[in-house]
Amino acid sequence: MNNHRIQSEAELIAMLAPLAVGAPGAYGLRDDCARLTPRPGYDLVLKTDPVRAGVHFFPDDPPDAIGWKALAVNVSDLAAKGSDPLAYLMALSFPAPPTHGWMAAFARGLAEAQSAFGCHLIGGDTDRAPGPLTIAITVLGEVPEGRMIRRGTARAGDAIYVSGTLGDSGLGLQLRSEARNLSRDLRNRWNLTDYQTDYFIGRYLRPQPRIDLAHTIRQHASAAMDISDGLVKDLARMCAASGVAAIVDSGLIEWSPSMMIVIRQQPELFSKILSAGDDYEILATVPTDQLAAFERQLALAPTPMHRIGTIIDVSGVAASNVTVTRIDGTEISFDRTGWDHF
Amino acid sequence: MNNHRIQSEAELIAMLAPLAVGAPGAYGLRDDCARLTPRPGYDLVLKTDPVRAGVHFFPDDPPDAIGWKALAVNVSDLAAKGSDPLAYLMALSFPAPPTHGWMAAFARGLAEAQSAFGCHLIGGDTDRAPGPLTIAITVLGEVPEGRMIRRGTARAGDAIYVSGTLGDSGLGLQLRSEARNLSRDLRNRWNLTDYQTDYFIGRYLRPQPRIDLAHTIRQHASAAMDISDGLVKDLARMCAASGVAAIVDSGLIEWSPSMMIVIRQQPELFSKILSAGDDYEILATVPTDQLAAFERQLALAPTPMHRIGTIIDVSGVAASNVTVTRIDGTEISFDRTGWDHF
Numbered sequence: 001m002n003n004h005r006i007q008s009e010a011e012l013i014a015m016l017a018p019l020a021v022g023a024p025g026a027y028g029l030r031d032d033c034a035r036l037t038p039r040p041g042y043d044l045v046l047k048t049d050p051v052r053a054g055v056h057f058f059p060d061d062p063p064d065a066i067g068w069k070a071l072a073v074n075v076s077d078l079a080a081k082g083s084d085p086l087a088y089l090m091a092l093s094f095p096a097p098p099t100h101g102w103m104a105a106f107a108r109g110l111a112e113a114q115s116a117f118g119c120h121l122i123g124g125d126t127d128r129a130p131g132p133l134t135i136a137i138t139v140l141g142e143v144p145e146g147r148m149i150r151r152g153t154a155r156a157g158d159a160i161y162v163s164g165t166l167g168d169s170g171l172g173l174q175l176r177s178e179a180r181n182l183s184r185d186l187r188n189r190w191n192l193t194d195y196q197t198d199y200f201i202g203r204y205l206r207p208q209p210r211i212d213l214a215h216t217i218r219q220h221a222s223a224a225m226d227i228s229d230g231l232v233k234d235l236a237r238m239c240a241a242s243g244v245a246a247i248v249d250s251g252l253i254e255w256s257p258s259m260m261i262v263i264r265q266q267p268e269l270f271s272k273i274l275s276a277g278d279d280y281e282i283l284a285t286v287p288t289d290q291l292a293a294f295e296r297q298l299a300l301a302p303t304p305m306h307r308i309g310t311i312i313d314v315s316g317v318a319a320s321n322v323t324v325t326r327i328d329g330t331e332i333s334f335d336r337t338g339w340d341h342f
Numbered sequence: 343m344n345n346h347r348i349q350s351e352a353e354l355i356a357m358l359a360p361l362a363v364g365a366p367g368a369y370g371l372r373d374d375c376a377r378l379t380p381r382p383g384y385d386l387v388l389k390t391d392p393v394r395a396g397v398h399f400f401p402d403d404p405p406d407a408i409g410w411k412a413l414a415v416n417v418s419d420l421a422a423k424g425s426d427p428l429a430y431l432m433a434l435s436f437p438a439p440p441t442h443g444w445m446a447a448f449a450r451g452l453a454e455a456q457s458a459f460g461c462h463l464i465g466g467d468t469d470r471a472p473g474p475l476t477i478a479i480t481v482l483g484e485v486p487e488g489r490m491i492r493r494g495t496a497r498a499g500d501a502i503y504v505s506g507t508l509g510d511s512g513l514g515l516q517l518r519s520e521a522r523n524l525s526r527d528l529r530n531r532w533n534l535t536d537y538q539t540d541y542f543i544g545r546y547l548r549p550q551p552r553i554d555l556a557h558t559i560r561q562h563a564s565a566a567m568d569i570s571d572g573l574v575k576d577l578a579r580m581c582a583a584s585g586v587a588a589i590v591d592s593g594l595i596e597w598s599p600s601m602m603i604v605i606r607q608q609p610e611l612f613s614k615i616l617s618a619g620d621d622y623e624i625l626a627t628v629p630t631d632q633l634a635a636f637e638r639q640l641a642l643a644p645t646p647m648h649r650i651g652t653i654i655d656v657s658g659v660a661a662s663n664v665t666v667t668r669i670d671g672t673e674i675s676f677d678r679t680g681w682d683h684f
Contacts, residue, residue, distance in 0.1 A: 025385075030583055031493045032567045033423045034388045035485075038380035043367075046376045046464065048431045048480060052471045081375045089390045091478055122388065129394045131473020136433055138390060138480035143377075151373045225374045241372055 002101040009126050012092075015103050016121060019110055023087060023120035034123035036087060042142040045083040049074050050091075050136035057205075058180060059133065063102045065205035066135070067109030073228065074139040075117045076209035076280040080226040082149040082218025083141035085119035085211065092126045093134040117211055147218050149284075152241030154223035158285035160246055160309040161221075161294075163210045165256040166231055170276025172204030190265055196258040207280040212301045217284055220294035224284040230275040232322055233338025234283055239311070239321040248309035250274070251327040274324065275338045285311055344443040351468050354434075357445050358463060361452055365429060365462035376465035378429060384484040387425040391416050392433075392478035400522060401475065405444045407547035408477070409451030415570065416481040417459045418551035418622040422568040424491040424560025425483035427461035427553065434468045435476040459553055489560050491626075494583030496565035500627035502588055502651040503563075503636075505552045507598040508573055512618025514546030532607055538600040549622040554643045559626055562636040566626040572617040574664055575680025576625055581653075581663040590651035592616070593669040616666065617680045627653055 006012050013029050020026035025035035038044060051070050053059040075085050098106070114120060119139065175197055178186055187197055209226075217224050223242060227234045231248075239246050250270070255263060263270060284305070286294045298305050314321065324332045348354050355371050362368035367377035380386060393412050395401040417427050440448070456462060461481065517539055520528055529539055551568075559566050565584060569576045573590075581588050592612070597605060605612060626647070628636045640647050656663065666674045 027492065027494075032389065032419050033425075033483075033490070035490050036386040036388060037487060038384075038386060040382055042380075044378040044380060044386075046378060046431055046482075047374065048433045048465065048478070049467050050433045050435065050469065050478060052435070052469065052473070055469065055471045077374050083375075089388055089480055091390045091392045093392065093394070093476070123390065125391050127392065127394065127397065129397045129474060129476075131394070131476070132471060134435070134471075134473070134476070136390070136392060136478040138431055140388075141375075145379060148375070148377050150369065152369075 002099060002104065004100045005097040006100060006103055012103065012126050015107050019107060019114060019121035023122050026120065026122040029123065034089065036122065036140065039142060041145055043145050043148060045078055045081050045141040045143055045148050046138065047074050047077040048136065048138040049077065050134055052134045053132040055132065058176065060180065061205060063105035064109030067106040068113040068206050070135040070137055071110055071113040071117065072207045072209050073280065074137045075211065076207065076226040076228070078139060078141035079209050079211045079214045080217065080224045080282045081143065082147060082214050082224065083143035084214055085117045085139060085141045087120050087122045088137050088139040090121060090124040091136040092124065093129045093131065095130055095133060117209060143218060149218055149221050149224040151223055151225045151238055154238055154242040154244055154285040154311050155287065156244055156311055156313045158222050158287050158311040159291060159307050160248065160311060161284045161286060161305045162231065162253070162308050163213055163282040163303050163305045165254050165259060166279050166281060167259055167273030167276050168200055168203035168256050169207060169278040170273060171259070171262065172200035172202065173278065176201045176204055190262045196261065199256070199258045204278060207278065209280060210282045210303050212303050213282055213305065216294065216297040216301060217282065219297065220286055220290040221284040222287050224282060227279040227281045227283050229277050230338025231279070231283070232275050232324065232334055236320070236322045236337060238283065243314060244311050245314050245321040246309055246311055246323070248322065248324045250324050250332060252306060252308045254306045271332055271334050275334055275336055277338060344441060344446065346442045347439040348442060348445055354445065354468050357449050361449060361456060361463035365464050368462060368464040371465065376431065378464065378482065381484060383487055385487050385490060387420055387423050387483040387485050387490050388480065389416050389419040390478065390480040391419065392476055394476045395474040397474065400518065402522065403547060405447035406451030409448040410455040410548050412477040412479055413452055413455040413459065414549045414551050415622065416479045417553065418549065418568040418570070420481060420483035421551050421553045421556045422559065422566045422624045423485065424489060424556050424563070424566065425485035426556055427459045427481060427483045429462050429464045430479050430481040432463060432466040433478040434466065435471045435473065437472055437475060439470070459551060485560060491560055491563050491566040493565060493567045493580055496580055496584040496586050496627040496653050497629065498586055498653055498655045500564050500629050500653040501633060501649050502590065502653060503626045503628060503647045504573065504595070504650050505555055505624040505645050505647045507596050507601060508621050508623060509601055509615030509618050510542055510545035510598050511549060511620040512615060513601070513604065514542035514544065515620065518543045518546055532604045538603065541598070541600045546620060549620065551622060552624045552645050554645050555624055555647065558636065558639040558643060559624065561639065562628055562632040563626040564629050566624060569621040569623045569625050571619050572680025573621070573625070574617050574666065574676055578664045578679060580625065585656060586653050587656050587663040588651055588653055590664065590666045592666050592674060594648060594650045596648045613674055613676050617676055617678055619680060
């Protein structure tokens with residue numbers, strides 16, 4: 001790594017300018033504002049989700065992973081709304097000037113992410129300020145007019161689907177944390193191989209927004225959102241916004257092969273995994289008359305989605321609006337339903 | 343002030359939701375993303391400029407002024423590009439939960455600002471994180487397609503104009519700073535009345551983006567930007583981006599009546615005032631064939647603009663691309679040309 005420290009805003013902008021190539025409205029990051037010419041017949045979908053060192057990532061995480069994640073967590077929301085990423089603005093706040101090597105790796109991670117997701121950096125801002133390194137991205141996507149999929153539009157009878165596998169990133173966070181402390185307690189307890197450990201940590205460091213599912217979601221889902229604070233908590237939010245309740249059969253939830261190994265050894269982790277954050281999978285509800293077409297479309301996407309439950313009327317449940325059952329039909333209770341930001 | 347502390351993200355969102363009334367794509371701030379349906383034939387103009395306690399404002403500034411300023415500094419960029427504000431997203435980071443009273447006043451300041459500027463809150467994010475209170479706004483404006491005024495398009499022969507008056511906010515910052523320290527040194531040295539002191543501090547606390555000039559700028563200016571880091575520094579940036587140089591006659595710069603009182607007593611402050619930050623006035627260049635029409639339009643806007651100099655060829659100057667002369671034609675030199683963020 002080049003340890004020369006970035007001296008000026010101009011030097012920093014020069015390192016980020018390649019991320020704006022291909023976006024004419026970015027003006028090479030050399031104007032005060034960016035321009036975006038919207039496509040006729042399309043709505044814009046917008047999201048801002050800043051990430052901070054010590055809260056959303058470790059300060060010593062690989063800088064390319066930090067860049068990737070900063071964009072990925074925002075694009076994940078767009079995909080869950082059925083929209084395609086277009087562009088983003090990024091405000092950086094550094095407590096101390098980064099090294100040239102750090103910035104180069106950070107920009108490389110962003111370049112990989114925006115190339116994978118199909119969007120460009122069009123503008124931003126840089127400050128030196130006390131406090132943690134902060135990357136505040138605002139992302140813009142597009143969706144055919146009136147077709148953004150909402151959170152609060154799930155209806156009783158709809159099937160509940162979840163993409164990919166859950167909990168991997170939550171475990172990755174724990175494994176990354178113990179690796180930073182030069183400990184191997186969890187690795188040893190679960191007899192994890194290097195491959196399995198790297199898999200979990202990779203899911204934490206480089207979340208994969210499910211952009212390949214965006215079109216399927218917007219064609220067939222009644223409601224959708226990304227899971228960033230844990231399945232149970234986010235499903236409860238969807239139910240609250242929709243005025244419905246949900247029943248989830250935990251036996252239908254898909255686990256990664258590495259996660260299966262952990263759950264077999266420590267089954268009591270189960271409820272913790274369902275309330276772990278940072279999944280960045282898509283939670284969607286699909287009306288019964290759309291199920292056949294939805295499943296046909298799913299077969300064409302690289303990322304699988306699995307049906308895990310059903311939306312029901314609110315009158316059908318008493319205490320909570322999300323009920324998770326074991327394979328034997330008994331109910332699982334949660335000490336903590338998910339990640340809370342406040 | 344109500345000293346009850348905000349307990350949850352939901353409580354905080356409830357206090358901000360009134361700011362989203364009137365923007366259907368905000369979904370009452372209860373969805374994961376916002377939607378914006380662009381007007382056909384218009385480009386979007388975008389800017390993000392976060393403000394942080396201890397850097398851009400004092401932590402104990404009135405919360406309504408903090409809210410106002412957070413939006414105003416972003417809208418100022420839009421106005422200078424000739425665009426009209428539409429909507430904004432806002433990410434808040436609190437080191438500790440704010441009180442209900444603080445949040446109510448903060449939201450009131452934002453409400454006043456968005457009502458004055460003609461835009462709505464459509465989405466955002468809230469976190470608790472160590473570090474200074476941060477308000478990261480991304481604002482979107484609109485401009486007829488292809489009509490955004492750039493920074494790098496000034497040409498030799500163009501007249502240089504500046505809106506309003508310069509330096510008031512820079513002095514306001516000093517007076518606000520000494521008031522926090524229970525000192526009156528500057529007030530006493532300059533014999534400032536309460537009215538004059540309040541005027542300067544008001545310019546610092548509540549900058550007025552020059553949205554009334556946006557249409558005139560986009561019809562007649564060849565280049566424009568807002569002055570946030572000092573006239574000399576920002577004009578030098580415009581010249582560098584345009585490949586030109588500038589000559590400014592300091593005798594043509596307009597001062598507020600309160601500033602005249604200070605300058606008469608302490609003329610050596612002059613060069614400091616020209617390099618003070620936080621002006622949020624518009625700097626624009628106007629081609630000679632547009633001057634008559636530009637001046638006619640200016641007569642209709644509440645905010646005046648004054649011609650202060652002329653753009654010249656780069657070959658015309660040696661050391662620097664901005665030359666500021668005294669009334670007698672001699673050149674003013676600057677220890678520090680303006681505010682640096684990095």
